[in-house]
Amino acid sequence: MTAPLSLPDADLRYLPQWLAAPLADAWLAELIEQTPWQQPQISLYGRRVAIPRQVAWYGDAQASYRYSGLQHEPLAWTPMLATLRERLQDELGQPFNGVLLNYYRDGQDAMGWHSDDEPELGHEPLLASLSLGATRRFDLRRKGSQRIEHSIALEHGSLLVMGGATQHHWQHQIARTRKVRAPRLNLTFRLIHPRTQA
Template sequence: MSKFEPSPSTTGIMIELPDAKLQYLPQWVETNVADLWLRELSQQTPWSQPQIKLYGRSIAVPRLVAWYGDVEASYRYSGLLHEPLPWTQLLTEIRERVQQQVAQMLNGVLLNLYRDGDDAMGWHSDDEPELGQQPLVASLNLGAARRFDFRRKGGSRIEHSIVLEHGSLLVMSGPTQHHWQHQIARSRKVSEPRLNLTFRQIIREPIV
């Protein structure tokens, strides 16, 4: 039995998509606390801008990133291996609060800083093998509101969109990552930064 029990008052909104389990909690954290987290994390995080290979060319990802986690929680995505930075006191406090909400242990967090509407995240699923059979990804959103789109894997049409607001939490779990992709598209309407923290559990196969 999990030691975590989510509060009944923070059950949020269930987003109805087939073959998905999506929970959205607007105003999950108080505005003054979200403001503080945004300011401190933006200033204190050692941001990097990795290069990825795309059609044989090296290009910089259109956002700044940082990966924190337990010692064993190295994480490979987009062809890059990310070794975890050690948890800070603030990230430890935020992780404990997220774990209480989702009733699950989480040993890593990916921070993405979208400096303005020109920064984006392309279509993808968080379905790397080290995330397990049914990955749970808890996405904390700070700063500018951005539209978050879903489309079926293999499809091209946006099936659902939600605006992720300052201080909100989006929880994707169950079969979501196996059937759906998501993106943060560029937007000329956005001029303020957005900071996104996606908590997850890295699973390592035992060495035999």
């Protein structure tokens, strides 16, 4: 593992070239082609708008996941995603039961400011985020602040690991850019805990 990135109240590690380029190329092409992508709508200021990217949620049968007001029921693991999950679990010593795929078709697809702090992710979730395709800038800011404090260029085949108190103190985004015309995939592996019934 590389040395952690030095941000206060955060546990971040960035591993460039975690996947060899030929394998990353093959997986990018296969995932774009074979994933049943969806572009759900969310409520924004009283209007229904499509999110600015396409998504798919895979996982164990019980790993339903709710975020941005949307309930996602898992698709069954494909052989490729199951192999990737096993490799990550072995390397990080962390179980994962779901993976969120985000498909950014070009620089106009984006992800707004947020933290991955849904209750079913647990108190200090560990997320493993694999990037395939075009390099996109990953911005971080303190919760309650408007200022970007750190940015990482997420390259093809790279892995970003976020753990500890990161989601309590920091938000992140993938901003729109006119400089990027090529597609990018992001696969974020998570451990979903069942919601307790009230």
